[in-house]
Amino acid sequence: MRTINELVQDHIRNLEPYTPGFQPTGDGWIKLNTNELPYAPPEEIRKAIHEESTRLARYPSPTSQELREVLAKFYQVKVDQVIIGNGSDDLLNLLVRAFGGAGKQTLETFPSYSLYPVLTAIAAGDIKSIQFGTDFALPVEQLIESKSEILFLTSPNAPTGVRFPLDQIRELAKRFDGVLVIDEAYAEFAEGSALPLLEEFDHVVITRTFSKAYGLAGLRVGYALASPEVINILDRVRDSYNVNRLSQAGAASAIQSQEYYISVINEVKQTRERTREALLGVGWKVYPSEANFLFAEPVDTSGKKGADVAAALYQFLINAKILVRYFPKHPLTESYLRISIGSPSEMERFIEEVKKWQNSE
Ligand SMILES: Cc1ncc(COP(=O)(O)O)c(C=O)c1O
Numbered sequence: 001m002r003t004i005n006e007l008v009q010d011h012i013r014n015l016e017p018y019t020p021g022f023q024p025t026g027d028g029w030i031k032l033n034t035n036e037l038p039y040a041p042p043e044e045i046r047k048a049i050h051e052e053s054t055r056l057a058r059y060p061s062p063t064s065q066e067l068r069e070v071l072a073k074f075y076q077v078k079v080d081q082v083i084i085g086n087g088s089d090d091l092l093n094l095l096v097r098a099f100g101g102a103g104k105q106t107l108e109t110f111p112s113y114s115l116y117p118v119l120t121a122i123a124a125g126d127i128k129s130i131q132f133g134t135d136f137a138l139p140v141e142q143l144i145e146s147k148s149e150i151l152f153l154t155s156p157n158a159p160t161g162v163r164f165p166l167d168q169i170r171e172l173a174k175r176f177d178g179v180l181v182i183d184e185a186y187a188e189f190a191e192g193s194a195l196p197l198l199e200e201f202d203h204v205v206i207t208r209t210f211s212k213a214y215g216l217a218g219l220r221v222g223y224a225l226a227s228p229e230v231i232n233i234l235d236r237v238r239d240s241y242n243v244n245r246l247s248q249a250g251a252a253s254a255i256q257s258q259e260y261y262i263s264v265i266n267e268v269k270q271t272r273e274r275t276r277e278a279l280l281g282v283g284w285k286v287y288p289s290e291a292n293f294l295f296a297e298p299v300d301t302s303g304k305k306g307a308d309v310a311a312a313l314y315q316f317l318i319n320a321k322i323l324v325r326y327f328p329k330h331p332l333t334e335s336y337l338r339i340s341i342g343s344p345s346e347m348e349r350f351i352e353e354v355k356k357w358q359n360s361e
Contacts, residue, residue, distance in 0.1 A: 011124045014138045016119040019358045021325055034322040035158075035186070035293050037145050037268070038343040039216030041250070042260050043110025043138045045216075048253035049246045051176075060245040063235070067243075067252045071223055074255055077198065078254065080228040083235055084251075086242045088185055088209040089220025092152070093119050094234045094243045095205065099150045100125040107148035109139065111159060111333050113183060116152045132332065138164045144175045151176055154183040159338040162352065163190050166197075173201045179230065181205045185222075186266055186291035189214030189272075195225070202227035212292060213265050214254045221251040268292050282358060291339045301358045307334040316357045322350055 005013065007238050021034035064084035072079040090205035092115060100106045101123035106115045110129040120127040130142050136157065143151060153172070156163040182194045184206055197204045207225040211217035221243060224234065254261070276294055279286050285297040285305075297306045298313045307328060314326040316338060323342070327333035341347065 009124075011121065014043050016118070018025050020114050020321060024323065028321050030222050030322045030342060030349060032293075032340040032342050032346070032350060034217070034327045035212055035291070035340045037212065037264065037292070038341075038346060039215055039251070039264055041215055041254070042257055044257055045250050045253045049250045052245050052249035055245060057215060058245075059241055060243065062240050062242075062249055064243045064248045067221075067223075067248045067255075069257050070252045071225075075195070075225060077225060078228065080231055081198070081225055083224050083226075083231050083238070084243050084248070085222045085224065085238075086247075087211060087220040088183070088207045088224075090220075090238075090242055091207050091222055091224045091234070092116065092183070094237050095126065095150060095179065095181055096120055096123045097237045098233050104150070105146075107143060107146055109143070109152040109153065109157070111327065112152070113158050113185075133134060134332070136160050136162045138168045138172070140168055141170055143172060145304075148178050150181060152183060153179050154185070155194065156184075156186045156289070156291040157184070158291065159293070159325065159333065160287045160295045161186070161291040161293055162287055163192065163290040166192060166194060169194050170197060170200070172206070173197055173204050176203075179203050179205060181207060183207050183210055185209045187271060188261070188294075189292045190290035198225055198227075202229055205230055210251050210254060213268075214251075214261060215264070216250060216254060219247040219249045219250050236323040267344075271344050271347055272284045273346045274344075275339070275341065275351065279354070282354065291326040293338055295336050295338050297336050298354075302336070305335055310335045310337055313337065313354070313357055316360075317350075317353060320353045322353055322357075 067084050068079050068082045071082050085302050096119040100120055104125050106116060106120040106125050106127045108129050110131050117127045128148060130139050176195050180203055184193055187193045192278060194206060205224050207222060207224045209222040210219060279296050283299045287295045297305055298309055301307050310326060317324055325338040
């Protein structure tokens, strides 16, 4: 008998899986590690999900048709320019399934969303990473030069929160000879988007999610907007019933609740700016963020910074039951923490603990 290890495909055997942010069980945690919204969904959305639950004996719409229509109307695009996924991760996966994989090359900037290399590895594709400098400016020329079938660009970027200027993304779209995916998971918190490029280019895809600004990470719904040609291809490689009924109903209701979300998003942005000011005030370097998180370099009272300092504070915060995200594996990220924006009171607690840590050093 062959062993399981012998049976598994070569490229899967040593695959390094994606590491999701820690989801603690138990009470008392302040969760600033996975960029979720700190507020429960409004009553209308919970009602829509509850009502839909009476129809659970039936399969859902394979294409999430009603939600597609609601989104097409919202963005003023055609219905065949929209596809719905089980989270935007599902769409990123479909993009690699369709355009990446064996014999193809995925291109990414580094650091950005660490799922892209994992999806590429699962599909037996190659990945090329173009490193940012410390200014995190978009390396347009390098990206254009590195002939690839698919490019994932996260804007606003994660983990920095920096959004790339539209004219630079347009320049990329003009000259990049592959599918250009702009992952706009955090765009609702930003002051601009690459949406205008959809009218100009057939090879531009924009992915969005209900997990962040809409506070529905637990529902798992994302969507992509692109030309009918690209959407048709993604639709062909999609799992037949990729989004369940409850999620389709909840997400459609969320799009109709714009007034609520506009005020919530504003609140998050205000809290973000207050938190940024507070961290700049204690001497940290903090990138200007257009997302619902901050990428910040801690400094201790003696003025010391670096990987040891970031790691020490990360641990100190865990002991205080505050979770943030730390990416220790790379020189560009190892002296920083990524801090999701929670409620105003959660962020006050966070700042208090930071000051406590500084005084205890
Ligand atoms: C840049 C980026 N894209 C996509 C996602 C995935 O979102 P979803 O919950 O829609 O799968 C995340 C989640 O953290 C993200 O940071």
